[in-house]
Amino acid sequence: MSTTTPQPTSSPLRSFPTSGFEVLDPSVPVEEETLPTYSAEKYYPVHIGEVLGDRYQVVAKIGFGVTSTVWLGRDISTSQYAVLKVYVTGRERNHEIEVYERIEATQTDHLGKSCIRKLLGHFSIDGPHGRHVCLVHEPLGLSLYEYLFFLPGRIMEFESMKACLRQVIATLDWLHTEAGVIHTDLQLKNLLLPGSPTYLSRAETVEMNSPTPRKVLDDGRRTIHTSQIVVPGNGLPLLSDMGECRFVSTEKQFDEIMPNAYRAPEVILHMGWDEKVDIWNVAMLAWDIVSSRCLFQGWNADDIFADRVHVAEMVALLGPPPRDFVERSKVGHVFWDENNTWKDLAPIPDITLESLGAKFKEEERDKQGFYRFLRKALQWKPEDRPTARELINDEWLLEGLGIPKRDEVQ
Numbered sequence: 001m002s003t004t005t006p007q008p009t010s011s012p013l014r015s016f017p018t019s020g021f022e023v024l025d026p027s028v029p030v031e032e033e034t035l036p037t038y039s040a041e042k043y044y045p046v047h048i049g050e051v052l053g054d055r056y057q058v059v060a061k062i063g064f065g066v067t068s069t070v071w072l073g074r075d076i077s078t079s080q081y082a083v084l085k086v087y088v089t090g091r092e093r094n095h096e097i098e099v100y101e102r103i104e105a106t107q108t109d110h111l112g113k114s115c116i117r118k119l120l121g122h123f124s125i126d127g128p129h130g131r132h133v134c135l136v137h138e139p140l141g142l143s144l145y146e147y148l149f150f151l152p153g154r155i156m157e158f159e160s161m162k163a164c165l166r167q168v169i170a171t172l173d174w175l176h177t178e179a180g181v182i183h184t185d186l187q188l189k190n191l192l193l194p195g196s197p198t199y200l201s202r203a204e205t206v207e208m209n210s211p212t213p214r215k216v217l218d219d220g221r222r223t224i225h226t227s228q229i230v231v232p233g234n235g236l237p238l239l240s241d242m243g244e245c246r247f248v249s250t251e252k253q254f255d256e257i258m259p260n261a262y263r264a265p266e267v268i269l270h271m272g273w274d275e276k277v278d279i280w281n282v283a284m285l286a287w288d289i290v291s292s293r294c295l296f297q298g299w300n301a302d303d304i305f306a307d308r309v310h311v312a313e314m315v316a317l318l319g320p321p322p323r324d325f326v327e328r329s330k331v332g333h334v335f336w337d338e339n340n341t342w343k344d345l346a347p348i349p350d351i352t353l354e355s356l357g358a359k360f361k362e363e364e365r366d367k368q369g370f371y372r373f374l375r376k377a378l379q380w381k382p383e384d385r386p387t388a389r390e391l392i393n394d395e396w397l398l399e400g401l402g403i404p405k406r407d408e409v410q
Helices: 095-105 111-115 144-150 158-179 197-209 276-290 307-318 323-328 364-377
Strands: 056-064 068-075 081-087 119-127 130-137 140-143 191-194 214-217 222-225
Touching (some): 068 197, 081 197, 158 276, 276 364
Antiparallel strands (some): 140 191, 214 222
Protein backbone atom coordinates (compact mmCIF):
# COMPACT_ATOMS: atom_id res chain seq x y z
CA MET A 1 0.00 0.00 0.00
CA SER A 2 1.49 3.32 -0.97
CA THR A 3 1.67 6.20 1.44
CA THR A 4 -0.21 9.43 0.93
CA THR A 5 1.93 11.87 -1.07
CA PRO A 6 1.45 15.61 -1.52
CA GLN A 7 -0.57 16.66 -4.53
CA PRO A 8 -0.89 19.99 -6.30
CA THR A 9 -3.36 22.25 -4.55
CA SER A 10 -6.53 22.71 -6.57
CA SER A 11 -8.84 23.88 -3.78
CA PRO A 12 -8.14 27.01 -1.72
CA LEU A 13 -7.54 26.74 2.01
CA ARG A 14 -10.40 27.94 4.19
CA SER A 15 -10.04 30.32 7.10
CA PHE A 16 -11.65 28.99 10.26
CA PRO A 17 -12.70 31.26 13.14
CA THR A 18 -10.10 31.95 15.80
CA SER A 19 -12.71 33.34 18.20
CA GLY A 20 -16.46 33.18 18.83
CA PHE A 21 -16.38 29.70 20.39
CA GLU A 22 -17.04 28.68 23.97
CA VAL A 23 -13.79 28.48 25.90
CA LEU A 24 -13.99 25.60 28.36
CA ASP A 25 -12.65 25.65 31.92
CA PRO A 26 -8.98 24.54 31.76
CA SER A 27 -9.28 22.69 35.07
CA VAL A 28 -12.08 20.35 33.90
CA PRO A 29 -10.90 17.35 31.81
CA VAL A 30 -12.63 16.86 28.46
CA GLU A 31 -12.39 14.33 25.61
CA GLU A 32 -9.00 12.52 25.59
CA GLU A 33 -8.06 14.21 28.89
CA THR A 34 -10.65 12.02 30.64
CA LEU A 35 -8.82 8.81 29.69
CA PRO A 36 -6.89 7.20 32.56
CA THR A 37 -3.67 6.90 30.51
CA TYR A 38 -3.81 10.43 29.07
CA SER A 39 -0.51 12.29 28.74
CA ALA A 40 -0.57 15.61 26.89
CA GLU A 41 2.94 15.12 25.51
CA LYS A 42 1.88 11.97 23.64
CA TYR A 43 -0.88 13.65 21.60
CA TYR A 44 -0.21 15.81 18.57
CA PRO A 45 -1.77 19.27 19.18
CA VAL A 46 -4.07 19.37 16.15
CA HIS A 47 -5.73 22.71 15.39
CA ILE A 48 -8.80 23.03 13.19
CA GLY A 49 -7.78 24.70 9.96
CA GLU A 50 -4.21 23.41 9.84
CA VAL A 51 -2.99 21.25 6.95
CA LEU A 52 -1.59 17.80 7.74
CA GLY A 53 0.64 15.87 5.38
CA ASP A 54 0.75 18.86 2.99
CA ARG A 55 -2.63 17.72 1.73
CA TYR A 56 -5.47 17.52 4.27
CA GLN A 57 -6.98 20.59 5.91
CA VAL A 58 -8.51 19.69 9.28
CA VAL A 59 -12.16 20.83 9.38
CA ALA A 60 -13.64 19.10 12.48
CA LYS A 61 -12.82 16.75 15.32
CA ILE A 62 -14.91 13.59 15.28
CA GLY A 63 -13.40 11.29 17.90
CA PHE A 64 -10.65 10.36 20.35
CA GLY A 65 -9.20 7.33 22.08
CA VAL A 66 -6.29 5.97 24.08
CA THR A 67 -4.02 5.74 21.03
CA SER A 68 -5.24 8.55 18.77
CA THR A 69 -7.49 11.47 17.99
CA VAL A 70 -9.72 11.40 14.90
CA TRP A 71 -10.44 14.32 12.58
CA LEU A 72 -12.44 15.10 9.49
CA GLY A 73 -10.19 16.56 6.80
CA ARG A 74 -10.70 17.96 3.32
CA ASP A 75 -8.25 16.91 0.64
CA ILE A 76 -7.10 20.23 -0.83
CA SER A 77 -6.13 18.50 -4.07
CA THR A 78 -9.59 17.02 -4.72
CA SER A 79 -11.97 18.74 -2.25
CA GLN A 80 -13.00 15.25 -1.08
CA TYR A 81 -13.36 14.45 2.62
CA ALA A 82 -11.21 11.93 4.48
CA VAL A 83 -10.84 10.86 8.09
CA LEU A 84 -7.44 11.41 9.72
CA LYS A 85 -6.44 9.18 12.62
CA VAL A 86 -3.49 10.86 14.36
CA TYR A 87 -1.68 8.42 16.62
CA VAL A 88 0.12 9.26 19.83
CA THR A 89 3.92 9.30 19.82
CA GLY A 90 5.91 6.09 20.18
CA ARG A 91 4.14 4.17 17.43
CA GLU A 92 6.47 4.73 14.47
CA ARG A 93 6.11 1.07 13.50
CA ASN A 94 2.34 1.06 13.17
CA HIS A 95 0.78 -2.38 13.34
CA GLU A 96 -2.50 -1.22 11.82
CA ILE A 97 -0.65 -0.30 8.61
CA GLU A 98 0.84 -3.80 8.49
CA VAL A 99 -2.63 -5.30 8.83
CA TYR A 100 -4.00 -3.12 6.04
CA GLU A 101 -1.07 -4.06 3.81
CA ARG A 102 -1.94 -7.73 4.34
CA ILE A 103 -5.60 -7.01 3.57
CA GLU A 104 -4.76 -5.00 0.45
CA ALA A 105 -2.39 -7.69 -0.85
CA THR A 106 -5.01 -10.44 -0.57
CA GLN A 107 -6.71 -10.88 -3.93
CA THR A 108 -10.26 -12.18 -3.66
CA ASP A 109 -13.81 -12.02 -4.98
CA HIS A 110 -15.15 -12.67 -1.45
CA LEU A 111 -17.64 -9.95 -0.51
CA GLY A 112 -16.23 -9.82 3.02
CA LYS A 113 -13.26 -7.73 1.89
CA SER A 114 -15.58 -4.93 0.77
CA CYS A 115 -17.05 -4.73 4.28
CA ILE A 116 -13.86 -3.41 5.88
CA ARG A 117 -13.22 0.29 6.18
CA LYS A 118 -10.71 1.39 3.55
CA LEU A 119 -7.31 2.86 4.33
CA LEU A 120 -6.54 5.54 1.74
CA GLY A 121 -2.97 6.22 2.80
CA HIS A 122 -0.68 7.25 5.64
CA PHE A 123 2.06 9.71 6.52
CA SER A 124 4.01 11.00 9.53
CA ILE A 125 3.92 14.31 11.37
CA ASP A 126 6.71 15.74 13.52
CA GLY A 127 5.22 17.13 16.71
CA PRO A 128 6.77 18.99 19.66
CA HIS A 129 7.42 15.71 21.50
CA GLY A 130 8.07 13.23 18.71
CA ARG A 131 6.75 11.75 15.52
CA HIS A 132 3.10 10.82 14.95
CA VAL A 133 1.75 8.37 12.40
CA CYS A 134 -1.43 9.52 10.66
CA LEU A 135 -3.75 7.10 8.87
CA VAL A 136 -6.09 8.38 6.17
CA HIS A 137 -9.42 6.53 6.07
CA GLU A 138 -12.53 6.77 3.98
CA PRO A 139 -15.09 8.93 5.84
CA LEU A 140 -17.89 7.04 7.53
CA GLY A 141 -20.65 7.96 9.96
CA LEU A 142 -21.60 7.00 13.50
CA SER A 143 -20.41 3.86 15.18
CA LEU A 144 -23.08 1.31 15.97
CA TYR A 145 -22.57 2.21 19.63
CA GLU A 146 -23.45 5.85 18.94
CA TYR A 147 -26.30 4.95 16.61
CA LEU A 148 -28.08 2.94 19.29
CA PHE A 149 -28.51 6.11 21.37
CA PHE A 150 -31.01 7.28 18.75
CA LEU A 151 -33.20 4.15 19.09
CA PRO A 152 -35.88 3.53 21.75
CA GLY A 153 -34.26 1.76 24.68
CA ARG A 154 -30.91 1.94 22.82
CA ILE A 155 -31.59 -1.44 21.21
CA MET A 156 -32.33 -2.84 17.74
CA GLU A 157 -35.02 -5.28 16.75
CA PHE A 158 -33.85 -8.80 15.96
CA GLU A 159 -34.28 -8.51 12.19
CA SER A 160 -32.05 -5.43 11.97
CA MET A 161 -29.53 -7.10 14.25
CA LYS A 162 -29.46 -10.19 12.03
CA ALA A 163 -28.58 -8.11 8.98
CA CYS A 164 -25.65 -6.55 10.85
CA LEU A 165 -24.45 -9.94 12.10
CA ARG A 166 -24.55 -11.55 8.66
CA GLN A 167 -22.26 -8.84 7.33
CA VAL A 168 -19.89 -9.03 10.31
CA ILE A 169 -19.63 -12.82 10.17
CA ALA A 170 -19.06 -12.81 6.40
CA THR A 171 -16.27 -10.30 6.95
CA LEU A 172 -14.72 -12.54 9.61
CA ASP A 173 -14.92 -15.50 7.26
CA TRP A 174 -12.82 -13.61 4.73
CA LEU A 175 -10.40 -12.29 7.35
CA HIS A 176 -9.83 -15.73 8.90
CA THR A 177 -9.69 -17.91 5.80
CA GLU A 178 -8.13 -15.69 3.12
CA ALA A 179 -6.40 -12.70 4.75
CA GLY A 180 -5.19 -14.67 7.77
CA VAL A 181 -6.23 -11.94 10.21
CA ILE A 182 -7.90 -12.16 13.65
CA HIS A 183 -9.69 -8.95 14.64
CA THR A 184 -9.70 -9.55 18.47
CA ASP A 185 -11.71 -6.38 19.18
CA LEU A 186 -15.24 -6.82 17.86
CA GLN A 187 -17.45 -4.33 19.64
CA LEU A 188 -20.11 -1.76 18.79
CA LYS A 189 -17.59 1.10 18.68
CA ASN A 190 -15.63 -0.62 15.90
CA LEU A 191 -18.58 -0.99 13.52
CA LEU A 192 -19.12 2.20 11.55
CA LEU A 193 -22.16 3.05 9.48
CA PRO A 194 -21.76 4.62 6.02
CA GLY A 195 -21.34 8.38 6.03
CA SER A 196 -23.53 10.90 4.25
CA PRO A 197 -21.68 13.47 2.06
CA THR A 198 -24.28 16.05 3.05
CA TYR A 199 -23.51 15.68 6.74
CA LEU A 200 -19.75 15.66 6.16
CA SER A 201 -20.10 19.04 4.49
CA ARG A 202 -22.37 20.17 7.31
CA ALA A 203 -19.67 19.33 9.88
CA GLU A 204 -17.32 21.74 8.13
CA THR A 205 -20.03 24.39 7.91
CA VAL A 206 -20.66 24.11 11.66
CA GLU A 207 -17.00 24.84 12.38
CA MET A 208 -17.09 27.81 10.06
CA ASN A 209 -20.32 29.37 11.35
CA SER A 210 -20.69 28.10 14.91
CA PRO A 211 -17.35 26.64 16.04
CA THR A 212 -17.43 23.90 18.65
CA PRO A 213 -16.34 24.50 22.27
CA ARG A 214 -12.69 23.91 23.14
CA LYS A 215 -10.00 24.37 25.76
CA VAL A 216 -7.10 26.64 24.92
CA LEU A 217 -3.93 25.76 26.83
CA ASP A 218 -0.25 26.72 26.94
CA ASP A 219 -0.89 30.22 25.58
CA GLY A 220 -2.67 28.81 22.54
CA ARG A 221 -0.03 26.23 21.60
CA ARG A 222 -2.33 23.37 22.55
CA THR A 223 -6.09 23.11 22.09
CA ILE A 224 -8.47 20.36 23.19
CA HIS A 225 -11.32 20.48 20.68
CA THR A 226 -14.68 18.82 21.32
CA SER A 227 -15.98 16.28 18.82
CA GLN A 228 -18.87 16.56 16.42
CA ILE A 229 -21.27 13.71 15.66
CA VAL A 230 -21.22 12.73 11.98
CA VAL A 231 -24.68 11.41 11.13
CA PRO A 232 -24.71 8.14 9.14
CA GLY A 233 -26.16 7.46 5.73
CA ASN A 234 -27.99 4.29 4.77
CA GLY A 235 -26.41 0.85 4.84
CA LEU A 236 -24.86 -1.82 7.04
CA PRO A 237 -21.85 -1.13 9.26
CA LEU A 238 -18.29 -1.68 8.09
CA LEU A 239 -15.65 -3.27 10.31
CA SER A 240 -13.01 -0.76 11.40
CA ASP A 241 -10.11 -0.22 13.80
CA MET A 242 -7.62 -2.90 12.79
CA GLY A 243 -5.02 -1.79 15.33
CA GLU A 244 -5.58 -4.77 17.67
CA CYS A 245 -5.62 -7.38 14.91
CA ARG A 246 -3.28 -10.36 14.98
CA PHE A 247 -2.20 -12.62 12.14
CA VAL A 248 -3.44 -16.21 12.03
CA SER A 249 -0.65 -18.56 13.09
CA THR A 250 -0.10 -22.29 13.26
CA GLU A 251 0.87 -21.74 16.89
CA LYS A 252 -1.43 -20.60 19.68
CA GLN A 253 -1.00 -16.97 20.69
CA PHE A 254 -0.79 -15.63 24.23
CA ASP A 255 -1.09 -11.84 23.92
CA GLU A 256 -3.44 -10.02 26.27
CA ILE A 257 -6.34 -9.10 23.99
CA MET A 258 -9.98 -8.01 24.08
CA PRO A 259 -11.77 -5.56 26.41
CA ASN A 260 -12.35 -7.04 29.88
CA ALA A 261 -16.03 -7.97 29.60
CA TYR A 262 -15.58 -9.40 26.09
CA ARG A 263 -12.67 -11.74 26.78
CA ALA A 264 -13.09 -15.35 25.77
CA PRO A 265 -12.46 -18.02 28.46
CA GLU A 266 -9.11 -19.06 26.99
CA VAL A 267 -7.89 -15.45 27.24
CA ILE A 268 -8.98 -15.05 30.87
CA LEU A 269 -7.38 -18.39 31.80
CA HIS A 270 -4.11 -17.52 30.03
CA MET A 271 -4.34 -20.29 27.47
CA GLY A 272 -3.24 -20.03 23.90
CA TRP A 273 -5.91 -18.62 21.59
CA ASP A 274 -6.68 -18.43 17.89
CA GLU A 275 -9.30 -16.96 15.53
CA LYS A 276 -12.12 -18.54 17.56
CA VAL A 277 -11.90 -15.57 19.96
CA ASP A 278 -13.68 -13.60 17.23
CA ILE A 279 -16.53 -16.12 17.24
CA TRP A 280 -16.97 -15.62 21.00
CA ASN A 281 -17.11 -11.88 20.35
CA VAL A 282 -19.83 -12.31 17.71
CA ALA A 283 -22.13 -13.53 20.47
CA MET A 284 -21.13 -10.63 22.72
CA LEU A 285 -21.75 -8.18 19.89
CA ALA A 286 -25.14 -9.70 19.05
CA TRP A 287 -26.24 -9.34 22.67
CA ASP A 288 -25.08 -5.72 22.87
CA ILE A 289 -27.13 -4.82 19.80
CA VAL A 290 -30.42 -6.00 21.32
CA SER A 291 -29.81 -5.43 25.04
CA SER A 292 -28.74 -2.37 27.02
CA ARG A 293 -27.08 -4.69 29.57
CA CYS A 294 -23.71 -6.25 28.73
CA LEU A 295 -23.95 -10.04 28.84
CA PHE A 296 -21.12 -10.33 31.39
CA GLN A 297 -20.77 -7.69 34.09
CA GLY A 298 -17.65 -8.78 35.97
CA TRP A 299 -17.70 -6.09 38.66
CA ASN A 300 -17.16 -6.97 42.30
CA ALA A 301 -18.63 -5.20 45.33
CA ASP A 302 -15.83 -2.61 45.19
CA ASP A 303 -16.65 -1.71 41.58
CA ILE A 304 -13.46 -3.37 40.34
CA PHE A 305 -13.56 -5.70 37.35
CA ALA A 306 -12.59 -9.11 38.71
CA ASP A 307 -11.83 -12.30 36.76
CA ARG A 308 -13.42 -14.47 39.45
CA VAL A 309 -16.73 -12.61 39.09
CA HIS A 310 -16.52 -12.77 35.31
CA VAL A 311 -15.81 -16.52 35.30
CA ALA A 312 -18.61 -17.14 37.82
CA GLU A 313 -21.03 -15.49 35.41
CA MET A 314 -19.73 -17.73 32.63
CA VAL A 315 -20.41 -20.79 34.78
CA ALA A 316 -23.95 -19.54 35.35
CA LEU A 317 -24.68 -19.08 31.64
CA LEU A 318 -22.61 -21.90 30.12
CA GLY A 319 -22.55 -24.49 32.89
CA PRO A 320 -19.28 -25.81 34.35
CA PRO A 321 -16.34 -26.09 31.94
CA PRO A 322 -15.12 -29.51 30.78
CA ARG A 323 -12.40 -30.86 33.05
CA ASP A 324 -9.89 -31.31 30.24
CA PHE A 325 -10.38 -27.65 29.31
CA VAL A 326 -9.59 -26.51 32.86
CA GLU A 327 -6.50 -28.73 32.92
CA ARG A 328 -5.08 -26.92 29.89
CA SER A 329 -4.81 -23.74 31.93
CA LYS A 330 -1.92 -22.90 34.24
CA VAL A 331 -4.33 -20.93 36.40
CA GLY A 332 -7.30 -23.29 36.19
CA HIS A 333 -6.55 -24.61 39.70
CA VAL A 334 -7.16 -21.12 41.05
CA PHE A 335 -10.85 -21.35 40.09
CA TRP A 336 -11.59 -25.12 40.29
CA ASP A 337 -10.33 -27.87 42.59
CA GLU A 338 -8.96 -31.27 41.52
CA ASN A 339 -12.54 -32.56 41.14
CA ASN A 340 -13.39 -29.67 38.80
CA THR A 341 -15.57 -28.08 41.47
CA TRP A 342 -15.89 -24.30 41.57
CA LYS A 343 -13.96 -22.90 44.56
CA ASP A 344 -16.58 -20.28 45.41
CA LEU A 345 -14.20 -17.39 44.74
CA ALA A 346 -17.34 -15.50 43.80
CA PRO A 347 -20.99 -16.54 44.00
CA ILE A 348 -22.41 -18.07 40.85
CA PRO A 349 -25.33 -15.78 40.00
CA ASP A 350 -28.80 -17.16 39.39
CA ILE A 351 -29.03 -16.10 35.74
CA THR A 352 -29.70 -17.70 32.37
CA LEU A 353 -29.82 -16.33 28.84
CA GLU A 354 -33.60 -16.66 29.07
CA SER A 355 -33.86 -14.67 32.29
CA LEU A 356 -31.55 -11.93 30.99
CA GLY A 357 -33.58 -11.76 27.79
CA ALA A 358 -36.97 -11.73 29.50
CA LYS A 359 -37.73 -8.21 28.25
CA PHE A 360 -37.14 -9.02 24.58
CA LYS A 361 -40.36 -8.21 22.70
CA GLU A 362 -39.86 -10.71 19.87
CA GLU A 363 -41.94 -13.87 19.60
CA GLU A 364 -40.85 -16.82 21.75
CA ARG A 365 -39.79 -18.85 18.71
CA ASP A 366 -37.50 -16.04 17.57
CA LYS A 367 -36.02 -15.64 21.05
CA GLN A 368 -35.27 -19.36 21.30
CA GLY A 369 -33.53 -19.25 17.93
CA PHE A 370 -31.41 -16.35 19.19
CA TYR A 371 -30.44 -18.23 22.35
CA ARG A 372 -29.44 -21.28 20.29
CA PHE A 373 -27.31 -19.05 18.09
CA LEU A 374 -25.57 -17.56 21.14
CA ARG A 375 -24.91 -20.96 22.68
CA LYS A 376 -23.18 -22.12 19.49
CA ALA A 377 -20.63 -19.32 19.86
CA LEU A 378 -20.42 -19.25 23.66
CA GLN A 379 -18.52 -22.49 24.15
CA TRP A 380 -15.79 -23.00 26.74
CA LYS A 381 -13.61 -24.89 24.28
CA PRO A 382 -12.61 -22.84 21.23
CA GLU A 383 -12.66 -25.97 19.06
CA ASP A 384 -16.34 -26.45 19.94
CA ARG A 385 -17.26 -23.06 18.48
CA PRO A 386 -18.21 -22.96 14.80
CA THR A 387 -16.08 -21.26 12.23
CA ALA A 388 -17.40 -18.01 10.80
CA ARG A 389 -18.43 -19.90 7.67
CA GLU A 390 -20.38 -22.41 9.73
CA LEU A 391 -21.95 -19.76 11.94
CA ILE A 392 -23.29 -17.67 9.06
CA ASN A 393 -25.31 -20.70 7.96
CA ASP A 394 -27.19 -20.80 11.27
CA GLU A 395 -30.87 -21.43 10.50
CA TRP A 396 -32.10 -18.66 12.79
CA LEU A 397 -29.67 -16.15 11.27
CA LEU A 398 -30.79 -17.02 7.73
CA GLU A 399 -34.47 -17.11 8.61
CA GLY A 400 -36.49 -14.52 6.73
CA LEU A 401 -34.10 -14.23 3.79
CA GLY A 402 -36.09 -16.66 1.67
CA ILE A 403 -33.02 -18.70 0.76
CA PRO A 404 -32.07 -22.24 1.76
CA LYS A 405 -29.20 -23.00 4.10
CA ARG A 406 -25.96 -23.11 2.18
CA ASP A 407 -22.79 -25.06 2.87
CA GLU A 408 -20.47 -22.16 2.26
CA VAL A 409 -20.35 -18.39 1.90
CA GLN A 410 -20.17 -17.32 -1.70
